[in-house]
Amino acid sequence: xxxxxxxxxxxxxxxxxxxxxxxxxxxxxxxxxxxxxxxxxxxxxxxxxxxxxxxxxxxxxxxxxxxxxxxxxxxxxxxxxxxxxxxxxxxxxxxxxxxxxxxxxxxxxxxxxxxxxxxxxxxxxxxxxxxxxxxxxxxxxxxxxxxxxxxxxxxxxxxxxxxxxxxxxxxxxxxxxxxxxxxxxxxxxxxxxxxxxxxxxxxxxxxxxxxxxxxxxxxxxxxxxxxxxxxxxxxxxxxxxxxxxxxxxxxxxxxxxxxxxxxxxxxxxxxxxxxxxxxxxxxxxxxxxxxxxxxxxxxxxxxxxxxxxxxxxxxxxxxxxxxxxxxxxxxxxxxxxxxxxxxxxxxxxxxxxxxxxxxxxxxxxxxxxxxxxxxxxxxxxxxxxxxxxxxxxxxxxxxxxxxxxxxxxxxxxxxxxxxxxxxxxxxxxxxxxxxxxxxxxxxxxxxxxxxxxxxxxxxxxxxxxxxxxxxxxxxxxxxxxxxxxxxxxxxxxxxxxxxxxx
Amino acid sequence: xxxxxxxxxxxxxxxxxxxxxxxxxxxxxxxxxxxxxxxxxxxxxxxxxxxxxxxxxxxxxxxxxxxxxxxxxxxxxxxxxxxxxxxxxxxxxxxxxxxxxxxxxxxxxxxxxxxxxxxxxxxxxxxxxxxxxxxxxxxxxxxxxxxxxxxxxxxxxxxxxxxxxxxxxxxxxxxxxxxxxxxxxxxxxxxxxxxxxxxxxxxxxxxxxxxxxxxxxxxxxxxx
Numbered sequence: 001x002x003x004x005x006x007x008x009x010x011x012x013x014x015x016x017x018x019x020x021x022x023x024x025x026x027x028x029x030x031x032x033x034x035x036x037x038x039x040x041x042x043x044x045x046x047x048x049x050x051x052x053x054x055x056x057x058x059x060x061x062x063x064x065x066x067x068x069x070x071x072x073x074x075x076x077x078x079x080x081x082x083x084x085x086x087x088x089x090x091x092x093x094x095x096x097x098x099x100x101x102x103x104x105x106x107x108x109x110x111x112x113x114x115x116x117x118x119x120x121x122x123x124x125x126x127x128x129x130x131x132x133x134x135x136x137x138x139x140x141x142x143x144x145x146x147x148x149x150x151x152x153x154x155x156x157x158x159x160x161x162x163x164x165x166x167x168x169x170x171x172x173x174x175x176x177x178x179x180x181x182x183x184x185x186x187x188x189x190x191x192x193x194x195x196x197x198x199x200x201x202x203x204x205x206x207x208x209x210x211x212x213x214x215x216x217x218x219x220x221x222x223x224x225x226x227x228x229x230x231x232x233x234x235x236x237x238x239x240x241x242x243x244x245x246x247x248x249x250x251x252x253x254x255x256x257x258x259x260x261x262x263x264x265x266x267x268x269x270x271x272x273x274x275x276x277x278x279x280x281x282x283x284x285x286x287x288x289x290x291x292x293x294x295x296x297x298x299x300x301x302x303x304x305x306x307x308x309x310x311x312x313x314x315x316x317x318x319x320x321x322x323x324x325x326x327x328x329x330x331x332x333x334x335x336x337x338x339x340x341x342x343x344x345x346x347x348x349x350x351x352x353x354x355x356x357x358x359x360x361x362x363x364x365x366x367x368x369x370x371x372x373x374x375x376x377x378x379x380x381x382x383x384x385x386x387x388x389x390x391x392x393x394x395x396x397x398x399x400x401x402x403x404x405x406x407x408x409x410x411x412x413x414x415x416x417x418x419x420x421x422x423x424x425x426x427x428x429x430x431x432x433x434x435x436x437x438x439x440x441x442x443x444x445x446x447x448x449x450x451x452x453x454x455x456x457x458x459x460x461x462x463x464x465x466x467x468x469x470x471x472x473x474x475x476x477x478x479x480x481x482x483x484x485x486x487x488x489x490x491x492x493x494x495x496x497x498x499x500x501x502x
Numbered sequence: 503x504x505x506x507x508x509x510x511x512x513x514x515x516x517x518x519x520x521x522x523x524x525x526x527x528x529x530x531x532x533x534x535x536x537x538x539x540x541x542x543x544x545x546x547x548x549x550x551x552x553x554x555x556x557x558x559x560x561x562x563x564x565x566x567x568x569x570x571x572x573x574x575x576x577x578x579x580x581x582x583x584x585x586x587x588x589x590x591x592x593x594x595x596x597x598x599x600x601x602x603x604x605x606x607x608x609x610x611x612x613x614x615x616x617x618x619x620x621x622x623x624x625x626x627x628x629x630x631x632x633x634x635x636x637x638x639x640x641x642x643x644x645x646x647x648x649x650x651x652x653x654x655x656x657x658x659x660x661x662x663x664x665x666x667x668x669x670x671x672x673x674x675x676x677x678x679x680x681x682x683x684x685x686x687x688x689x690x691x692x693x694x695x696x697x698x699x700x701x702x703x704x705x706x707x708x709x710x711x712x713x714x715x716x717x718x719x720x721x722x723x724x725x726x
Binding site for chain 2: 052165166168169172173175176179183185186188190191218221222223389390391392394395396398399402403406407410412415416419423427430431432433445448449452453
C-alpha cells in the first residue's frame, strides 16, 4: 500500500520541486504576515500562473504557501495583535503580551518551531491515513459517491457554524453555478445565455479568484490603516538553534495540540481557527500556571501554532480521498488539482500515484523547511513585510488577479466573469454568507449530478437504488447526524439550562 | 478524543472567543495600531489595546480587519441588507426557474431543485428578517456593508476603468499607469516608492511573461 509513497520520493527530491517548495514557503510566510491576505487568496492567485508548470512543481508551491501562511499569520498576531490569518487569533493572546515585554523574537521562534512540528505531524498522518482510505472509497459506486458529495456539502454548511440559512444559500448557489454549461448527456446548454464561452461551464479558478482574491484586494484599498510596526524593530532574536533546547519543555503541548489539530483538520468544515482555540484551551487547562496565560505565556503560542499547522495536511485527507474539501484552502487546492487535469478522489491514487504521494512528501518538506526559512534565516526580515504600504499592495494584487484570470484562456470574458464573482463575493463576505460552501458546491455539484444520473440509469429510473446498499445507508445516516446534530445539541443544552434557571 | 474536544470548557472558550474575549487584556501602554490622520477619506477610530481580540467569526470572514463595526441603531427596514439579499435571491432564482421549462426532464432535475431551494431559503431569509424587525419594533442593528461607500465606489470604478483600459490600450501600458495612480489615490503618497514599485513590478511581469513564459497578455495599442 505504501510502496507508491517511497516510489514518489525521488521525483520530489529534484531541484525544481524543492525550489518550488522553498519559494512557496517564503511567499506563504509573506502573504500570511500581511493582515487581510490569506493562504486561500494566495493560492487562488497562484493557480493560473502554474498552468505551464509540471503538476508536482505547482503542487509543491501550493503546499509551501499553505504551510508558510499558517505560520506567517502569527507574525502580525504577535507583533501587532492583528492576526494575519483567522487561525492566528489564539496566537495573539500570549504572543502580543510577549512582544510588549520585548520577547517578540522568542514568541515568533516558538511559533515557527511549533508550526513546523504541527505541520510534520499533519503530513505524516496524511501519508499514513490517505492510502487505506482511498482503497476503501474505490469500492464506492455512483449512488455512494452521490451521497458522499451530499455529505460533503451538508458537513461544510452545518459544521461551519454561523447562519445555516445563509450557508445553505451559498451551497445551493455553488451547485447552481456548477450546472452552467452544456449537459454532457443530453447536449442541452443550460444558462449560457448565448455565450459560447460558457458552454464548458465556469472555470473554477475564475470563481476562486473572484470570491477569494478580489475582495481582499478591495479591502486593502478600502481600509485606511497605518500599522504601528514599532515592535518589529525590537524582536531581540537570537539564533533559533540556540533557542530550541529551551523549548523542549513544551513537548506535551506539541503532542496534544498536534492530535487536536489533525482531528479537527479531518472534520469537514472545522478549520485552523477552531483547532487553535480548542488546543489553546486544552493546553491552558492542563497547565500548572493557568493564571499566567494571556499575559505572555510562550506555551500558549506553542499550543495555538502547533494545532493550526497540524490542521493543514489533515484537511486534505477527505479532499484527496473523497474529493470533499473540508476547508476553503483545501477547496482551492482541489481547484489547483483540477486545473492540472487531476480529478480528486480515490481514482487519483490509482491513476497518478507519483503526483498524489509526491504532494504528501512536499507537505512534509514544507513543514520541515519552515524552521530553516521562517526561523533560522529571516524572522526579522519577514517581520518587515508588515511595513509594505497597503494601497500599493492592493494595486499590485489587482494586476496579478487580472493576469491570472486572463491567462487561463487568453480572453477578456473570464475577466468580466471574475469581476462579477468578485462583486458577489464582496457582498457575500460583508453580509456574512460563508464562501467555502460556494466553492464546494461548484466542485461537488456537477460530480453529484453525474453520479445521481448514472445511478438512476443503472437502476432503470428507480430512485430506491440510491439507498439500496449498506454503504449508502451509512452515509445517509451520517448526513442526518450532521444535519440534525446542531438541533439536538441545542435542545439538550436548553433542557440542561432549564433546571439551572429553575 | 471527541470528549477532549467537546468538553464544556472548550465550548465556553469558543463562545467566549466568538464574543470577542481574550484571556487577559493587554496593558494599555502600547499602541496596537493607529488611524492615519493625514488621509481624510475615511478616518477610522483608533483601536485601544483594551479592545477584545477579534472573534472567530470576524477573523474568519475578514482576518486582520478589526475596524468593521456594526452600525448603530435605527435603520429603515427597506435597506436592511439581509432583506435585500433575500429578495435578490428569491427573485433571481424565480427568474432563472422560468428558463427551465424548455429543458429535458433529466437536464432540468438539479437546476429546478436548486432554484426551488434557493427561492425557499431566500423567502425564509426575508421572513426571518421581517419577524426580527417586528419583534425589535424596527430598531435593530443591521450588518454594516460599507465602511465608506465613496471609497468602495472609487475602487469599483478604478477596477472597471483598469479592465477597460487593458482591453483597449494593452496590459503593460494600463498596468504601468494604474499602479501608481490607484496607490496614490488610496493613500500611498511616496512618489519615489511608487515609481520604483511600478518599474519593478511591471518590468518583472514583462520579463516573466514575455521572455520566460512566452505568454501573451492583451497587446499594447501601439503594437497592433
